[in-house]
Amino acid sequence: MKILSIKLETAALGALADFYRSVLGLHVVTAEPGTVHIQIGSSWLAFTENPGFKSIYHFAFNIPCNQIREAMAWLERSGLELIANDKGETQMDFSNWHAEAAYFYDPAGNIVELIARRDLQNESSQPFGRESLLEISEIGIVTTDVPAWNERAEREYGVLPFEKQVPSPEFSALGTDTGLFIVVTEGRNWFLTEIPATRAPLEVTLENDLGEVFTIRES
Secondary structure (H helix, E strand, O other), X not given: OEEEEXXXXXXXXXXXXXXXXXXXXXXXXXXXXXXXEEEEOOXXXXXXXXXXXXXXXXXXXXXXXXXHHHHHHHHHHOOOOOOOOOOOOOOXXXXXXXXXXXXXXXXXXXXXXXXXXXXXXXXXXXXXXXXXXXXXXXXXXXXXXXXHHHHHHHHHHOOOEOOOOOOOOOEEEEEEOOEEEEEEEOOOEOXXXXXXXXXXXXXXXXXXXXXXXXXXXXX
């Protein structure tokens, strides 16, 4: 699966536009009133202004599989504090996923992840920078019924469970290394945080493994 674009809501549109443009150095387009579009490699991340919005999202970007340390150093040079686990570690190793990741908050409180997936074999010898953010690789989906959402994703969009993660009633991953839905039950804390997952509007445009393109809207 590939995530072509995601569209989210925020009460901090100006701060997000400035952060992704000035701090991370990404290409930010503001041609549409009340919305900013941010290029993440081959995909697009969009935020639409909603002054009363109070929820947060989780999303992730794929990076070269050999550059997690370089990515962490780049984030820290940009003035960002990485989210640590209860041992004080900021590099997360997911052995069953053959991946390493680092997490940080953007100015709206969204939980952003950079993940290096070894099975993609996309090594780079270039210095780490904005071009090292290759694509949107994950978007968190919050639901009251994880198994039902999984079944809908397979039936309507041809998206199957991630082969490296056994689904549970509270958590599942659907898709492939190039694009995943991280499906969690409402109220479950996001990884590394005490922040409970809450349902929030989002729009995802995806391409499944058959080349079919769908747009999913959650409210």
